[in-house]
Amino acid sequence: MDKNKEKETSCRVLLEGGQGEYVEKKSRFIATLRKCESEEEALGFLEEMKKKYWDARHNCYAFVIGARGELTRCSDDGEPSGTAGRPMLEVLTGEGIRNVAVVVTRYFGGVLLGTGGLVRAYTQAVKEGLRNCVTGRMRHGYEMTVEADYGDVGKLLYLLGNAGIEPLSADYGEKAALRLNVPAEALEALRKEMADATSGRAKPEGLKEIYYIDKETG
Template sequence: MEKKENRERYLPYRCVLEGGTGEIVEKKSRFLATVRKVETEEEAAAFIEEMKKKYWDASHNCSAFVIGRKAELTRCSDDGEPSGTAGRPMLEVLLGEGICNTAVVVTRYFGGTLLGTGGLVRAYGAAVKAGLEGSRVVTMRYGTRLRIGSDYSDIGRIQYLLGQQGLPQENAQYTQRVVLETVVAAEGEERLIKELTEATGGRAVLEAVGRYYFIDKE
């Protein structure tokens, strides 16, 4: 099995699986947030341009995006709002939520009343939060797909252990022996292997058949 120190390089991260929208109204100004999953700066730029064309009649289309699991690339734009009152607070919400590979555009339709710098900061931040609430945000964890082979006499113990830890039981095959697969997060892999080995007296055959990021149960 992969060494623990290597697995720890792969930290969990949060991202938008399905984008959505959210809206708030502040002193008759409408703030409409549109959230989109993006993988590259080019995708983010295309999305922002798409929103600007869609909401061409709006007062402002402010934007922010985060690319990379460790937020390696970030950008934001006030789109004509006073400097630091729109794009930066929008970006801070994304970073504060630990969300990556995500872009958001907040479209403002001016309601006739000035909000002041503090009011704008709060409104744009709140709009992004509303947009995220309208999206599907998931946690991605790095882990191992573990194939487990056992005799029929041991399968009950194995299924009980997997059930106790809330781990999936997939691709089951019942022939001369039972073979099934599960997916376990990297930080729980060693513990699971130890428990399965002890529960079956070392009779279970364990094989790592893949390592990748998967969606953590919600």
């Protein structure tokens, strides 16, 4: 696979949606985020939020669809032009998250915020919502199994830990067998390190090109 395609498919994605709230001068801004993989899904999510918050003054939205963010849309839903949808979209694109939609529901608090105040409030609401979401990174890589003598397992686990790779599973029979997902860019270096550490005894088998998602933490 060429490097350009690898870059296209290495992106952040939403694994679990979430919700956050920001209050500015008694106006409530409720951000709800959801994983959406098509424009139809995103617009359906918007309609769902409009029904849920039917009594709100505004339900502004933004979404980014596709591994390369090919499709983006946003709406101010009656707020002054450029004060809601665009800032919301810029948070999503700035975070590099794909296949995600956000709706920010505003309950007016009786005090006008001005254009700067609105931009700040809608931006902060999306950021609060993202803090309560679970994200991951879709990667291009390889699934493999590494068989090793028991005396070599500790060395392999040490190397994998340094590379930030956690075994998917471990089977202990006549030999230990570790099943791994390895990022494409780390494959050759890891192969060499494993071979050096075990005098060539540990070798990857069943190499299979895949795309997989690493859950992000912290």
